[in-house]
Amino acid sequence: MFSLATLLVVIAMAMTLIRAVRGPTPYDRILAVNVHGTMTVLLIALAGFLTDRPDFLDLSLAYALLNFVGTLAALKFFKHGHLGEEQ
Amino acid sequence: MSLALDILSGACLFVGAVLMIVSALGVIRLPDLFTRLHGASIADTGGAFLLLIGMILQADSFLVGIKLGLIGIVLFFTAPTASHAVAHAALIGGLSPDDPGANQGREEAEEDRA
Amino acid sequence: MVSARTFSLFLVLFATWLLLSGIWDPFLIASGAVASLLVVYIAHRMSVIDGEGHPIHxxxxxxxxxxxxxxxxxxxxxxxxxxxxxxxxxxxxxxxxxxxxxxxxxxxxxxxxxxxxxxxxxxxxxxxxxxxxxxxxxxxxxxxxxxxxxxxxxxxxxxx
Incomplete structure (x- = not known):
């Protein structure tokens, strides 16, 4: 069951990449990458179960936190052109 | 008991993975950014939580279950915040929430040509 | 001085450390306690331990x-x-x-x-x-x- 779920998640990730490439607006791309990241979190966790290595869950947790910060950083950079240094 | 658990967890994993596909399909098929956000939120809620529940049911130790639960808590708080950030940025960036036809990035293309 | 909210923040941080590490070695447990205390001290200095920063109520x-x-x-x-x-x-x-x-x-x-x-x-x-x-x-x-x-x-x- 884990291998089937992993396969389906990988297919879904490939589908979100289509939207990330097509756009049309930058927000569409950021949204697609955000969903891609959510799926990556679960793919890493599934891979941990598939290979019987529970350490992967730590990576998954770290990726969940990074994905959120990364989305916000990309949005902020796109909006302001910088990440908040002095004018 | 163990068999019932396996079936339940397998069903959760399968439905969760199918919801991920549906969500990706929504992100591709829906007509503009604001409607695509709804497709994306399926992956953040239904897909992610069913997959996590499926894995928790198969967890062989207490700590593994706790870690999966923590991933769930992190996603529970960050996913809507990230969606809201994208939606608000798009609203400020001039996309119209009531008119899907206006959000196809044409203005931007014209700017590039000019 | 040490409110119930501050204490509960320490407990939550320390429990998170213990559950994520899963290694019951005295040195690591002590490091976790020190790290949690440090975070609580910094949060206290920043005065973010209130109903908004740690809403246990x-x-x-x-x-x-x-x-x-x-x-x-x-x-x-x-x-x-x-x-x-x-x-x-x-x-x-x-x-x-x-x-x-x-x-x-x-x-x-x-x-x-x-x-x-x-x-x-x-x-x-x-x-x-x-x-x-x-x-x-x-x-x-x-x-x-x-x-x-x-x-x-x-x-x-x-x-x-």
């Missing part, structure tokens, strides 16, 4: 709110999946304003996050007394205007 009421929210999420997941999978995909998407009667920032954020977490509705912008909502189906906005979720979050945050 909500935890019991959250237990009555979460099951209802989960049910809403399940119902709207099914509705949005049906919309996406329908071949013709007739959409009635649009935005509207929903009144929010919460009095605390934590309550308002909970309400906006609940709206966004439920598939089919997304909070676009948040103001102290109204929230602009985009819905995949305009019926979702009408349902929010009827105010059941608003009332439940208001009841959860308690008195002002």
């Amino acid at each position: 909500l935890s019991w009421k959250l237990l009555t709110y979460l099951p209802w929210l989960t049910w809403q999420i399940v119902v709207s997941n099914i509705a949005v999946c049906r919309t996406i999978l329908s071949p013709s995909m007739k959409l009635d998407a649009g935005s509207g304003w929903v009144p929010a009667s919460q009095t605390t920032p934590v309550g308002l954020v909970t309400f906006a996050n609940s709206i966004t977490l439920t598939p089919g509705t997304v909070a676009l912008s948040v103001y102290p007394d109204t929230i602009q909502v985009h819905a995949l189906d305009r019926a979702g906005i009408e349902e929010l205007k009827a105010g059941e979720m608003n009332r439940r979050v208001r009841a959860m945050e308690g008195k002002a």
Whole structure:
């Protein structure tokens, strides 16, 4: 069951990449990458179960936190052109 | 008991993975950014939580279950915040929430040509 | 000096350390205690340990709110999946304003996050007394205007 779920998640990730490439607006791309990241979190966790290595869950947790910060950083950079240094 | 658990967890994993596909399909098929956000939120809620529940049911130790639960808590708080950030940025960036036809990035293309 | 809230923050941090490491070695447990104390000290100096930074007073009421929210999420997941999978995909998407009667920032954020977490509705912008909502189906906005979720979050945050 884990291998089937992993396969389906990988297919879904490939589908979100289509939207990330097509756009049309930058927000569409950021949204697609955000969903891609959510799926990556679960793919890493599934891979941990598939290979019987529970350490992967730590990576998954770290990726969940990074994905959120990364989305916000990309949005902020796109909006302001910088990440908040002095004018 | 163990068999019932396996079936339940397998069903959760399968439905969760199918919801991920549906969500990706929504992100591709829906007509503009604001409607695509709804497709994306399926992956953040239904897909992610069913997959996590499926894995928790198969967890062989207490700590593994706790870690999966923590991933769930992190996603529970960050996913809507990230969606809201994208939606608000798009609203400020001039996309119209009531008119899907206006959000196809044409203005931007014209700017590039000019 | 050390309030119950500060102590509970320390307990939460220390428990997180123990559960994530899973190694019961005296040196690592001591390091965890020192690290948690350091974080609590810094948070205390930044004076972020208040009802907004560490809202433990909500935890019991959250237990009555979460099951209802989960049910809403399940119902709207099914509705949005049906919309996406329908071949013709007739959409009635649009935005509207929903009144929010919460009095605390934590309550308002909970309400906006609940709206966004439920598939089919997304909070676009948040103001102290109204929230602009985009819905995949305009019926979702009408349902929010009827105010059941608003009332439940208001009841959860308690008195002002």
